[in-house]
Amino acid sequence: NEKYVMIPGPTPVVEPIQNAMGRKTAAFKDPEFVADFESVLADLKKLWKTDGEVFVVPGSGTLAMEMSVSNTLKSGDKVLIISHGYFGDRFVEIAERKNYDYKVLSAEWGTGIAPEKIREELSRDNYRGVIATHVDTSTGVKAPIEEIGRIVQNESDAVFIVDGVCATAAEKEYVDPMNIDILFTGSQKAFGVPPGLALIWAGPRAMKRRNKLGEINEYYGDFEKWLPIMHDPSNYFGTPAVNLIWALKASLSLIKKEGLESRFSRHERDARAIQAALETMGFEILAEKGWRAHTLSNVLYPEGINDEEFRDTLREEGAVVAGGLGDYAGKLFRLGHMGNIDEHVITSVLQAIERTLYRCGKDVDFGAGMKTYMQEKYS
């Protein structure tokens, strides 16, 4: 039977996007496809507000992580990494390989780094780059990106690189207005497109940096190699993922119809109601209040619940969720609630969670979570 895919990516793919994906593949120089690719690039730039460039490249979010630094930083550069989870720490591994002179501000899982600490650190040293994860998928913690952007802009000459993989198209983000130099995501998260595309916005300052670096070691990951395609998709460098770009076009048309601002507030409202409902059911949310993401919840089990049994039973009840990462493996489940999901999906999944708790031996007050959900959502 059909199951809701409620892991934090890939997220549910709705019919118009699935249909675009399933179209008969065209030649990448087909004028109709070239026009579609052009419209995707123009929409991405306009909606996320940059006078810089946008790159849509076959690959996953990790490729985008690597490209974002390789095109703006060089070996020996001072880099500040702001980490509140597993994916922030992944940047440490990348920085290690690329020989950056890096420092990490690391938060305990469940909380973030106060902007004041970032300001202090920037006044201490001459950083060339600041990297922050908007929402870390391992913790469900969201960084105050707008505030950090202002600090980086006012207190340093660093480029500000934002990992939006678990945020972009759900959490409020605009590139130039928020002083973000590079923003990136993967297609499989809040865009609700199947996995396979890396999306990277590079503002004017980031492009200037790229230019100053001259020839870089990366070949596939070089902005300059891709730029001619992004300016005119009838050019060739690497074969574009034709069907995924069509799927992204379908996703963008849903986003335009909804309106980006309304999409941001829908995610906020849903997250608040879902998190409150889960607390009523006896779970705890890992992220502290004030640091909570709108895109997913990392949900700590009450006493006596076994992770494997819970997730296997929930799958039987119709929803697939992800397990915890790092020290939280076995202690929590991760519920994605981003992209193209509606109230029908959310309420079905919340009820599936209640049934699962019952089957795992808890004394469940059926409907209590739903009541909280409705009260939060419609108060």
Ligand code: PMP
């Ligand atoms: N950053 C964040 C915040 C993520 O959540 C993920 C994937 N879950 C990545 C980077 C890496 O993306 P991918 O798995 O698509 O390579």
